[in-house]
Amino acid sequence: MPVPSLPAEPASSPPRAIGPQEWTAANVPLLGNPREVVTGLYERHSPAAGTVVVGVLDPDERLRASASFTRRPGDSDGWVFRNTLLAQLRRVIPHDLRRRVPVRTAVLLHCREGESRWTAEDGAWMWxxxxxxxxxxxxxxxxxxxxxxxxxxxxxxxxxxxxxxxxRTTLFVPAADEVPTRPGQLGPLPEQRVESAERLAPGDEMPEQRAGRGGSLTERAAGLLSRPIDTPREQWPRTAAR
Structure with a gap:
């Protein structure tokens, strides 16, 4: 099926725009999880100021397709914005004109400097x-x-x-047992040590328990052999029983 061409702009027509009251009265469908939608668009395109991102959501709000482009300075007419958005939509996803009722939803993310309140340009983008x-x-x-x-x-x-x-929306946070402890740094929190202990196999020991035995078997044996013969028994090096 051939793709219809973009409609021509009528001569001497006023700029197309929507006011905030008209937009609110249009009953635009609410997003169930707006933060997830915004974060998904932002992570996919990493937009800068002056970038416009249009996304298409499935009925379950999964991001089906999206496109980003840089807004041309000087444009402020909804007719120009409509043609730009329509060209981007046709590039990333087929139309659903055969459906009696639309099932997918298009959302727009407008990235800009300044305040986030409504402006006349927003009204043109809404139109x-x-x-x-x-x-x-x-x-x-x-x-x-x-x-x-x-x-x-x-x-x-x-x-x-x-x-x-x-x-930056995606930060890598390593697990507690993956964080190396260097001089001057704090070790794992108590609850993290408990989690590590729960993962130990029967018969294994925590690092603190191994350190509390006073060193390796070789070191303990060397301490026993190096004690004087006449040293009282109560002064012998203490060893931990296994």
Whole structure:
């Protein structure tokens, strides 16, 4: 089936945009786990300021496809934004125009400097997202701004501080028994030592128990052989019984 061409812009038409009240009244479907969706888009594309990310979610909110691009400076018309988003959607996922009811949802992540509150440019992006979803057989989903202060879903009031522009969302935290203890560093916490003890096989000993025996078998034998013959028994080196 041939892909329809992008609609031509009518002459002398006013800029297309949506106000915050109109967007709120549009009953945009709420995300069940917005932080997971935002984090998934951020980790996949690592966007910088001026980047726009559009993602397509399955009914269970799994990220099915996504695309990112840099916003061209000077554009502020929803018609231009709609054509840009529609071209990106056609590039990453087939349309669902044959379905009577859309089952997938498109969300938009707009990364920028400054505040996360609604602006006139956001209204143009909202208009473009809504129209692009209609032409691609998708539901129009959340519009999220991402700034240095965090992320914010416009029209809902939900947001968070992580991820944010320039942040690292995936951190490797080694397990307690993988952290080397160097001079000047603290050892494992008490609860971590308990977990290590639970993993020991029957008959094994903790490092502290081995250290408390006063050294290796060779060292203990050397201590016994080196004691004077006439040393009283109570002054002999003490050894731990096995």
């Amino acid at each position: 473009g997202l809504r129209d692009a979803c209609t032409l691609h057989g998708l539901r129009c989903g959340a519009y999220v701004t991402l700034t240095g202060a965090g992320w914010q879903i416009l029209g809902e009031g939900r947001g968070g501080r992580h991820p944010r522009l320039g942040s």
